[in-house]
Amino acid sequence: MPSDPDAKWRVRLAFLSLFAVFAIGVYFSGQLAKLQEGMAVRQNRTAAQGTSEVKQAAEPLKPRADDKSQPLLAMATKAADETDAAIESLTNEIAPPGIAKTIEFYHAASPGDLEALRRDVKTAETNATTFLPRYVALLKAEHDGLEQYARANADRSTATRLLASLERRQAAITDFASRMLAARADYYRAYDNYVAFLAREYGAFKVDKGQFVFPLQFTYNRYNVVAGAMTAAANRVGELDQEGR
Incomplete structure (x- = not known):
């Protein structure tokens, strides 16, 4: 989750390039304050750089300079741009x-605020x-x-090779x-689950110098x-982000 409310997890899809996503990281130390602050997972935008991939994919499609692959590649690039924009909009x-909330939010939050946050989190989970x-x-x-465009505007061999490559990429x-x-x-x-726990303990914990303080060791253990x-x-999301890069 982004610490900046305006930051959004986005997905960039370029023709014949692999899926690139926004990085989600987490900082979570052993101290209660840092544990709380680390709940917000940062989403760092990673833009897919499709130029080199398209160029490489184009090489087997242009054995000579005067063939008909260039309009096909232009169409492929246009289609990728349109899909990219649609995926980005959907991801948002x-x-x-x-x-994402910091410890200051929980310090001042009312029970209604916590319930509203839970509704938003459940919406994100469902989506x-x-x-x-x-x-x-x-x-x-x-x-x-x-x-449709390739079948109508390229020879059968070129269209078949291009679509086979596209299908492999889209499967990945x-x-x-x-x-x-x-x-x-x-x-x-x-x-x-984290917010639900804090909602149940509302009024029992306090925030002191940027740290949660619980009255009982048992409650502290449950929080952990x-x-x-x-x-x-x-961390699992972060691992997948590295794979996406």
């Missing part, structure tokens, strides 16, 4: 803005769980449009998107359990 819908078919539909639309994109969305859903689920689960989920 996953998490409501301002979902991460159910959005994959919408990504697949965007990829299919790109594939179908490019296939779909697999990665599936795993990343599942990991994000797990994170939001753990995030909800829910906080640790959230960290583990965030």
Whole structure:
């Protein structure tokens, strides 16, 4: 989750390039204050640089300078740009803005504030769980449009090779998107458990010098359990981010 409410997790899809996503990181120390502050997972934008990939993919399609591959590649690039914009727009819908909170929020939050945050987190979890078919539909639309154009404007061999390459890339994109969305859903689920715990303990804990203070060791131990689960989920998202890079 971004510490900046305006920051959004985005996805950049370029033609014949692998899925690139926004990085989600987490800082979570053993101290209660840092544990709390580390709950916000940063999303750092990684833009897919498709130029070199498109150039490499184009090489087997242009054995000579005067062939008909250039209009096909231009169409492919246009289709990729349109899909990229559609995926970015869809991705922005996953998490409501301002979902990440710092310890200052919990210090001043009312029970209503905590419940509102839980609703937003549950919305993000539901979206991460159910959005994959919408990504697949965007990829299919790109594939179908490019296939129709290639069949009509390129020789059969060129069209077949281009579409085979596109299908391999889109299969990799779909697999990665599936795993990343599942990991994000797990994170939001753990995030909800974290907020639910604090809501149950409302009035019993306090914030002193940037740290949560609980009256009982038992409560402190339970806090560490829910906080640790959230960290583990965030770490999994971070691992997938590295794979995406």
